[in-house]
Amino acid sequence: MKKLFKTLLVTASAIGLVFALNALVPSKAQAASSLLSSQAKKELKDSDTLTIGLEGTYAPYSYRKNGKLTGFEVELGKAIAKELGLKAKFVPTKWDGLIAGVDTGKYDIVLNNVTITKDRQKNYLFSTPYIYTHFALITKSSSNLTKLSQIKGLKIAAGTGTDNATVAKKYGATVVPSSDFTTSLDLIKQGRVKGAINSMAAWYAYKKDHSTKGLKATDVSSEEDPAKIGALMAKKNTALQKSVNKALAKLKKDGTLSKLSKEYIGGDITKK
Structure with a gap:
């Protein structure tokens, strides 16, 4: 009886150890969502979705092919959302009202080949540059x-x-x-x-x-420096900015940014 009890005790301890070790190893979803801070999640329009504003008519960045939205920034948006453990939702909007859509909460970020300028930085936040446009x-x-x-x-x-x-x-x-x-x-x-x-x-x-x-x-880059392009978001969403920057850093490190640039633009313009 004592022997049986010892055997059961050892077995239970082993099972408990396995569960404990498994709990310490994050799943892919957990690892991705860890890039998204709790505060950043609160700043989103929808807690489980990264809502992205773009034109959808500007090849090679975002356009429709056979009726389907595609392009460099479309695929980049999907990749950023995946790294943050979110779904990507795209909201095509005409350029003249695109940036203003951030102010009204129409979407969380704009991915539309938007140049980082001092004037825009007065009213909006930008991610780190993901491409440099000549x-x-x-x-x-x-x-x-x-x-x-x-x-x-x-x-x-x-x-x-x-x-x-x-x-x-x-x-x-x-x-x-x-x-x-x-x-x-x-x-x-x-x-x-x-x-x-x-x-x-x-x-x-x-x-x-x-x-x-x-x-x-x-x-004409000899006269005008390449434009730094980043994701634009509301001035108040500082936590979201940090999370997006973490995702971009990971995508740059693993080669995703370069791969998408070569596929949709015909060369690597992710470096200055």
Whole structure:
């Protein structure tokens, strides 16, 4: 009887030890959610979801292919959400109201190739940069325009309120509003503008599926430093900012950022 009792006691102790050890080893879900602090979770629109604002019409960052939302920032959003142990929900919004959507609580963050600027940092928080965008001056192939210093007084196409428009104005151009990349190229072809300012990444992505005959793009990073791009969020959400930064650091370290950049943009622009 004593022997049987000892055997049962040893068995019970062993089982207890196994359970204790298992409890010390976090599951994948637990490890992911550990990047999301309890305070950051309170700052979310929905506690189990990372709600992301983007345009959904700006290749290669976010666009629709066969009706499905895809692109570099779409996949990045999914990866960040996964690292935080959350579901990713995307809310396509037009550019002119996109950033304001953070103020109204329409979504938690904006992933839309938004440049980190001093003016924006006065009202919003940004994550650490996840890509660096080189500006491009796009013109007709026959044009002798190759530098930003040459566009003063000329009509240049750029999206209203975008960093492209800011650069055009900085160098003295007259900005002609353009709703999207294709429209900018059409304005050049029609001779309504002398050129357009956008990104080299957008140019490379467009060339994959469209003809650029009669047009050229010049990298003007020698005059204008690459723009630092980060996730934008409400000024009050400091805990969320820290959690997103942790997720981005992990994605950069394991090569996910670089892989997504090469897949959707055609090169690694995750480094300056």
